[in-house]
Amino acid sequence: MKIDKTISAILDRALEGTAPSREDCRTMLDCAATSQEAGMIRGVADGISRQRFGNEGIILGQIGIEIDACPGQCKFCSFGEEHTDFEPSTMTIEEIMDAAERFTMSGDLYALFLMTMHKFQFDRLVDVVRTIRDRMPDQPQIVVNIGDFDRCQADGLRDAGVNGAYHVCRLREGEDTALDPEERKRTIRTIKDAGLDWYYCCEPIGPEHRSEELVDQLFLGVDYGCFQHAAMRRVYLPNSPLAARGQITDLRLAQITAVVSLASLGSPETKNIAVHEPNLIGLSSGANVVYAESGANPRDTEKDTSQHRGRDIQACKTMLYEAGFDHLLTAPAKRRSLLDAFRD
Numbered sequence: 088m089k090i091d092k093t094i095s096a097i098l099d100r101a102l103e104g105t106a107p108s109r110e111d112c113r114t115m116l117d118c119a120a121t122s123q124e125a126g127m128i129r130g131v132a133d134g135i136s137r138q139r140f141g142n143e144g145i146i147l148g149q150i151g152i153e154i155d156a157c158p159g160q161c162k163f164c165s166f167g168e169e170h171t172d173f174e175p176s177t178m179t180i181e182e183i184m185d186a187a188e189r190f191t192m193s194g195d196l197y198a199l200f201l202m203t204m205h206k207f208q209f210d211r212l213v214d215v216v217r218t219i220r221d222r223m224p225d226q227p228q229i230v231v232n233i234g235d236f237d238r239c240q241a242d243g244l245r246d247a248g249v250n251g252a253y254h255v256c257r258l259r260e261g262e263d264t265a266l267d268p269e270e271r272k273r274t275i276r277t278i279k280d281a282g283l284d285w286y287y288c289c290e291p292i293g294p295e296h297r298s299e300e301l302v303d304q305l306f307l308g309v310d311y312g313c314f315q316h317a318a319m320r321r322v323y324l325p326n327s328p329l330a331a332r333g334q335i336t337d338l339r340l341a342q343i344t345a346v347v348s349l350a351s352l353g354s355p356e357t358k359n360i361a362v363h364e365p366n367l368i369g370l371s372s373g374a375n376v377v378y379a380e381s382g383a384n385p386r387d388t389e390k391d392t393s394q395h396r397g398r399d400i401q402a403c404k405t406m407l408y409e410a411g412f413d414h415l416l417t418a419p420a421k422r423r424s425l426l427d428a429f430r431d
């Protein structure tokens with residue numbers, strides 16, 4: 088059986104440092120996830136990523152600090168106000184600090200994420216950030232995963248100690264969500280203008296998304312120059328409005344992760360690639376980032392994901408080790424041996 092010549096040519100160019108075009112990415116995404124071409128795409132993306140990022144893995148930890156019926160009404164999320172089963176709740180500052188300490192005590196975490204609903208109390212969030220920064224002056228990086236915000240708020244967050252923000256214009260934003268795609272993009276530009284690291288993702292991917300849609304959405308991260316690119320599948324939640332559309336396999340997610348990783352060769356600002364939820368196929372297809380999770384999680388049906396879907400730091404380290412990474416990046420320009428991280 089011969090390898091498709093178009094795919095071979097795209098991969099040869101990538102190995103020489105030329106990022107695939109949109110058309111190239113569409114062609115790669117059109118391959119069946121079980122095809123030998125998809126296997127080659129994943130293998131080449133893996134080799135390029137390991138060289139590009141020095142075979143370093145990164146562990147990030149997210150704390151969902153509150154739960155509420157969310158006006159974002161995302162049809163794939165546990166918290167959408169028209170279908171959520173959750174009662175509102177907010178973690179106290181001491182509960183947040185306990186979770187932050189569990190994530191940071193080993194010294195292996197690169198960044199701590201604080202997640203809220205689409206609507207959030209800005210002043211409280213700033214207080215939380217200041218408290219973490221006061222009690223943990225040297226580590227970790229702090230990243231927010233919150234609703235849309237303006238430049239004044241971005242400056243306020245940065246001045247309080249925030250280093251970055253996760254913000255996405257999702258697949259079918261405005262159709263599968265009640266949010267305005269233009270407002271999402273405005274916030275992304277605000278994040279960049281404020282000098283914060285911008286974390287992006289091709290998400291939430293379901294079986295219904297065509298290659299063209301995936302390409303349009305993932306190239307926003309390339310064109311705007313994200314610090315982190317990623318791919319995330321939509322997790323099947325039985326009570327969510329999109330449950331009937333089902334869920335893609337880890338193998339298809341890994342193929343999309345590989346295409347994201349290759350496309351991001353066109354963005355010098357991209358410093359790492361994530362796969363959500365983390366898995367070994369994705370981590371051997373171009374991704375090098377694993378998230379630990381605690382508190383609220385839009386992909387979970389439990390109030391505290393650390394008791395259910397969420398991984399802890401030790402599980403993240405194990406997964407990176409099993410995927411063949413030999414170092415951890417624990418802060419910008421600070422790396423340590425993964426084996427040493429196990430011994431401590």
Ligand code: SF4
Nearest residue numbers: 157159160161164205
């Ligand atoms: S994904 Fe975020 S914005 Fe959308 S409903 Fe869930 S919490 Fe709200």
